[in-house]
Amino acid sequence: MRVGKALSFAGRRLGHHRLGVALAIVAIAAAVMVEITAVAVIEGAESSIVEGIKQTGTNWVAVYPGSIKAGFAALSPAPITQEDLAKIQAVEGISDVTPITQVPAYIDNETAGVVLAGVYPDIREIFEYQVREGSFWSRPSVSPPRTKPVTILPVVLGYGIWHDFLGGNVSVGDSLVLWAHGIGHRATVSGMLEERGSFPLLDLDNVVYAPFDVVAQEVARPGMMGGLIRIIPIPVGPQRNGRGGIIPIPIPGIPEGVREDVELITGLKFPSVFELLGGEGLVMVFCRASSWEQMGAVAQRIEEIMRASDKEVTVISQQYLTGFVEQQVRNFEMARGPLFAIISLISGMFVFSIAMISVTTDIREIGLLKAIGAADGDIAAIFLLQGLLIGLVGGLLGCVLGLLTALGMRGLGGYFAYISPDGLGGPMIISFIWILILCVVFCVYPAYRAARLEPVDAIRHE
Amino acid sequence: MPQPTIEMEGVEKTYSVGDTEVRALREIDLQVWPQDYISIMGPSGSGKSTLLYLIGCLDRPTRGSIKIEGMDTETMSRSAIMAVRRNKVGLVFQRANLLPELTALQNVELPTIFSAHRGNAQELLAMVGLEHRVHHKPSQLSVGEQQRVAIARALINDPLVILADEPTGNLDSIAGEQIMSIFDSLNAQGGSVVVVTHDPQVARHAKRRIMLKDGRIER
Numbered sequence: 001m002r003v004g005k006a007l008s009f010a011g012r013r014l015g016h017h018r019l020g021v022a023l024a025i026v027a028i029a030a031a032v033m034v035e036i037t038a039v040a041v042i043e044g045a046e047s048s049i050v051e052g053i054k055q056t057g058t059n060w061v062a063v064y065p066g067s068i069k070a071g072f073a074a075l076s077p078a079p080i081t082q083e084d085l086a087k088i089q090a091v092e093g094i095s096d097v098t099p100i101t102q103v104p105a106y107i108d109n110e111t112a113g114v115v116l117a118g119v120y121p122d123i124r125e126i127f128e129y130q131v132r133e134g135s136f137w138s139r140p141s142v143s144p145p146r147t148k149p150v151t152i153l154p155v156v157l158g159y160g161i162w163h164d165f166l167g168g169n170v171s172v173g174d175s176l177v178l179w180a181h182g183i184g185h186r187a188t189v190s191g192m193l194e195e196r197g198s199f200p201l202l203d204l205d206n207v208v209y210a211p212f213d214v215v216a217q218e219v220a221r222p223g224m225m226g227g228l229i230r231i232i233p234i235p236v237g238p239q240r241n242g243r244g245g246i247i248p249i250p251i252p253g254i255p256e257g258v259r260e261d262v263e264l265i266t267g268l269k270f271p272s273v274f275e276l277l278g279g280e281g282l283v284m285v286f287c288r289a290s291s292w293e294q295m296g297a298v299a300q301r302i303e304e305i306m307r308a309s310d311k312e313v314t315v316i317s318q319q320y321l322t323g324f325v326e327q328q329v330r331n332f333e334m335a336r337g338p339l340f341a342i343i344s345l346i347s348g349m350f351v352f353s354i355a356m357i358s359v360t361t362d363i364r365e366i367g368l369l370k371a372i373g374a375a376d377g378d379i380a381a382i383f384l385l386q387g388l389l390i391g392l393v394g395g396l397l398g399c400v401l402g403l404l405t406a407l408g409m410r411g412l413g414g415y416f417a418y419i420s421p422d423g424l425g426g427p428m429i430i431s432f433i434w435i436l437i438l439c440v441v442f443c444v445y446p447a448y449r450a451a452r453l454e455p456v457d458a459i460r461h462e
Numbered sequence: 463m464p465q466p467t468i469e470m471e472g473v474e475k476t477y478s479v480g481d482t483e484v485r486a487l488r489e490i491d492l493q494v495w496p497q498d499y500i501s502i503m504g505p506s507g508s509g510k511s512t513l514l515y516l517i518g519c520l521d522r523p524t525r526g527s528i529k530i531e532g533m534d535t536e537t538m539s540r541s542a543i544m545a546v547r548r549n550k551v552g553l554v555f556q557r558a559n560l561l562p563e564l565t566a567l568q569n570v571e572l573p574t575i576f577s578a579h580r581g582n583a584q585e586l587l588a589m590v591g592l593e594h595r596v597h598h599k600p601s602q603l604s605v606g607e608q609q610r611v612a613i614a615r616a617l618i619n620d621p622l623v624i625l626a627d628e629p630t631g632n633l634d635s636i637a638g639e640q641i642m643s644i645f646d647s648l649n650a651q652g653g654s655v656v657v658v659t660h661d662p663q664v665a666r667h668a669k670r671r672i673m674l675k676d677g678r679i680e681r
Contacts, residue, residue, distance in 0.1 A: 373549070377541075
């Protein structure tokens with residue numbers, strides 16, 4: 001048999017059942033497209049999340065009160081105390097450590113993702129911040145516990161705060177008001193950070209950093225945790241009145257009674273920040289392992305120390321999180337294969353159906369071909385070539401559509417920004433070859449049926 | 463001593479229709495010689511087409527032997543029978559049975575997909591008077607022209623014998639005469655032709671006439 005002519009003839013025969021063939025091609029193309037798109041999304045998401053986690057900082061390890069095993073829903077996990085913090089800090093392989101408490105905030109009615117976070121200045125090393133202007137406060141000046149008001153409330157502004165929310169109209173030394181639950185606190189901008197980025201689990205730009213104990217005691221007090229902090233920019237220069245403490249200031253539009261509240265608050269004797277916050281379950285500790293390899297060991301040591309103190313904590317390291325995501329991606333990958341197999345088998349049924357229809361409706365033509373010299377194998381080959389052609393067209397169409405869909409999704413940004421056509425070559429080739437094999441295999445039985453037709457019966461068929 | 467191209471001896475063909483056996487052909491002895499020109503006539507159901515299909519190896523006899531150039535088809539494998547069909551006989555049916563998606567030229571070339579022969583389809587179409595219609599599709603040809611294309615197709619593999627089953631049955635008398643003159647010409651050039659027909663006018667073109675009745679040859 002002349003393969004070129006036979007291929008051409010098989011292609012022409014597909015025209016007998018245009019609608020059915022078109023449906024089969026669409027089904028095949030859809031299966032391949034879904035596969036290519038799924039690969040692109042999974043690979044892209046993996047790259048996005050894993051790269052994002054890797055870029056969030058230097059070998060960080062996070063410690064949360066409560067245990068995943070016990071369920072985070074445990075209402076009152078034992079708080080992490082200052083004593084615990086000291087133990088964590090003493091773990092071999094840890095170079096920096098900070099507790100973090102954070103409350104949602106808003107600036108000029110913009111609420112999207114802005115956070116006021118109380119931290120130690122170690123946060124700079126842990127998350128690899130570059131200070132654009134000014135500096136973080138030094139830890140000794142605000143180290144807890146403390147029973148008298150601080151004399152200054154320095155804040156460091158993330159890139160998203162000073163650049164996007166405040167439009168760049170802010171400098172070191174300018175004042176802001178942190179307005180929380182009827183109380184205004186004057187804060188002074190002590191530093192502004194370079195852009196750090198927004199990652200799947202952390203937004204490192206839309207954040208206002210302030211000393212941990214101040215935020216913990218005087219801004220995010222118990223009972224106020226769920227409240228929003230309003231940050232009001234008042235670029236009037238540094239605080240000058242020297243009254244000490246967090247200075248209540250009159251703000252246009254804010255009722256007079258506010259100032260009385262502020263006086264009352266500043267006159268309180270505050271309890272330990274850990275007593276206040278631990279019970280709320282909002283304190284977490286971030287620390288930095290001295291190397292990527294050390295992270296696992298550091299996390300394990302922290303868990304052991306906490307367990308020895310009868311305290312349930314959850315320790316998540318950057319390394320663990322990366323591995324966790326990679327494992328989830330592998331799980332998706334494992335699910336993707338069978339899913340593609342099922343979808344492609346369903347689409348293969350279209351090919352089978354159209355081939356069977358061809359056998360039953362083109363009997364006379366098959367008889368004619370036999371009468372003019374086609375052998376059983378020739379007839380079978382024509383049917384298999386038809387399957388191959390459907391697979392070729394459907395597979396190629398699916399690859400192109402899958403690629404275009406993937407690239408289109410990349411245009412959406414976010415998780416899809418990491419979608420790259422470079423990684424799709426292998427899956428495209430594999431799915432294309434699979435589809436070709438599948439289409440041919442699904443034509444084997446119809447081809448056999450056609451080949452076994454007796455020419456005289458076929459010729460006489462009406 | 464010359465050898466018949468096709469030799470049938472004691473050939474019978476029986477079909478089963480439900481529980482009933484229908485004997486379509488009985489004790490057929492027939493030789494087709496080189497440059498032979500035979501017409502097979504007979505009433506409907508007399509077994510004319512069955513006989514033609516047996517000669518063309520489209521079917522196998524229930525009993526008896528059919529030899530093609532001295533080789534008994536009974537001992538041939540399925541693929542060998544197909545090779546005989548491909549290389550030794552050319553079939554023309556009552557209906558042209560052209561593939562509608564192919565041009566006249568492509569229809570004539572169709573058998574060459576399955577064989578090593580490389581007959582010249584253009585020449586064959588010219589021989590049947592259709593050199594100006596080579597790129598026309600069947601729907602653009604008259605019924606007579608379609609039948610002429612079918613004859614050209616039957617000739618593409620240079621067969622030993624042309625077998626025609628009611629080749630003029632769907633044609634008017636003029637077109638029928640054109641077809642028969644082609645067969646006459648083929649026979650004059652040395653080809654063997656076997657034509658099944660109802661029409662005595664058609665049968666008259668043949669050198670030998672065979673009458674079939676109830677599955678038997680009446681001479």
